Amino acid sequence: MFFLQADSSGISRLMLIGTFGMLTLAVGIIVFVIFHQRKVIRFQYQMKKLEAEKQQILLNASIRFQEEERQRIAADLHDDAGPLLATARLYLNENLVNQEKAQQLQSIISAKQIIDDAIALIRNISHSLMPPTLKNFGLESATTDLFQKISGSGMIKATARFHDYRERLRVEQELLVFRVIQELVNNVLKHSHSGFIHLTQHAAPNSMFFRIHHDGKGITQEDFEKLNQSAMGLGLKNIASRMNVLNGKISFEIDPSQTYYKITVEIPKLPLI
Numbered sequence: 348m349f350f351l352q353a354d355s356s357g358i359s360r361l362m363l364i365g366t367f368g369m370l371t372l373a374v375g376i377i378v379f380v381i382f383h384q385r386k387v388i389r390f391q392y393q394m395k396k397l398e399a400e401k402q403q404i405l406l407n408a409s410i411r412f413q414e415e416e417r418q419r420i421a422a423d424l425h426d427d428a429g430p431l432l433a434t435a436r437l438y439l440n441e442n443l444v445n446q447e448k449a450q451q452l453q454s455i456i457s458a459k460q461i462i463d464d465a466i467a468l469i470r471n472i473s474h475s476l477m478p479p480t481l482k483n484f485g486l487e488s489a490t491t492d493l494f495q496k497i498s499g500s501g502m503i504k505a506t507a508r509f510h511d512y513r514e515r516l517r518v519e520q521e522l523l524v525f526r527v528i529q530e531l532v533n534n535v536l537k538h539s540h541s542g543f544i545h546l547t548q549h550a551a552p553n554s555m556f557f558r559i560h561h562d563g564k565g566i567t568q569e570d571f572e573k574l575n576q577s578a579m580g581l582g583l584k585n586i587a588s589r590m591n592v593l594n595g596k597i598s599f600e601i602d603p604s605q606t607y608y609k610i611t612v613e614i615p616k617l618p619l620i
Contacts, residue, residue: 428472431465478525486521487512487548490528494546503536507546516555517617523589524557524614527597530586531559531610539563539608550616557612565608571599 438458443451481489487509494507516524528546535544541563549556566574574583590597596613 428465428468431461431468435461435465481521481525485512485515486525489521489525490546493529493532494544497532497536497544503541504543505532505545506543509548511550512548514550514616516614520593520614520617523593524612527586527589527593527612528557528559530582531612534582535559535561535563535565539565553616555614555616557614559610559612560607562607565601565610566599567601568599571597 435458438454438461443454446454478489480492491507491509494505497503497505515521532544532546535541539561541561544559544561547558547560549558571583575587586597590612593614595615596611598611599608600611601608
């Protein structure tokens with residue numbers, strides 16, 4: 348009888364210890380889950396905060412770029428076009444009718460030349476906003492023309508090939524893509540010391556891809572993200588802001604052979620309207 352009571356007491360003690368252990372484990376799991384969820388929530392909050400800061404940086408860069416463009420155009424018009432037109436007005440003043448025929452003719456010829464110069468200047472400003480080749484013939488012609496001019500300089504071998512550009516992007520998309528390509532190419536020419544730069548275009552059912560290869564110094568996606576978070580790299584921020592408007596993607600990578608860099612731009616196709 349004594350042994351039975353001892354066994355029963357031991358079993359009860361073991362059950363009590365087991366129950367306490369299970370409760371402790373359950374509480375530990377609950378506490379772990381709660382802390383983990385809080386950690387996940389804090390992480391998600393930090394990611395949202397970083398994303399909001401990134402979007403704000405891109406927005407500020409876009410606004411700053413647009414403001415710089417407006418100031419540049421205003422300066423060109425004020426400093427160059429303004430004086431030209433003011434000078435033309437001097438030749439075409441009210442005393443013109445009182446001048447001799449020969450002097451009148453010379454004044455008119457001089458004024459016409461100055462006005463022609465002003466028209467050419469304004470045309471150049473207009474072309475910087477919308478290149479005529481892009482406006483009249485589209486992205487393929489404008490990009491090919493850009494690369495031919497670069498290659499013609501003899502400083503670098505530049506080629507561009509569009510494989511299937513039968514379905515064009517919208518006009519506003521083409522302009523933004525062209526500006527992105529211009530900025531990327533300009534960065535390569537300024538910083539990479541490349542021997543060649545090559546652009547290819549491919550189309551997918553819902554997207555279009557533009558890839559730039561070069562054999563100089565380049566950046567990776569990690570470098571691109573860091574520069575976008577810093578105060579430097581305004582050109583890259585302009586690229587990022589334009590890609591944001593296009594709702595596209597851009598990636599920077601180095602070939603596994605470490606011999607060239609590749610930049611891929613992906614643009615979603617939008618129906619033409």
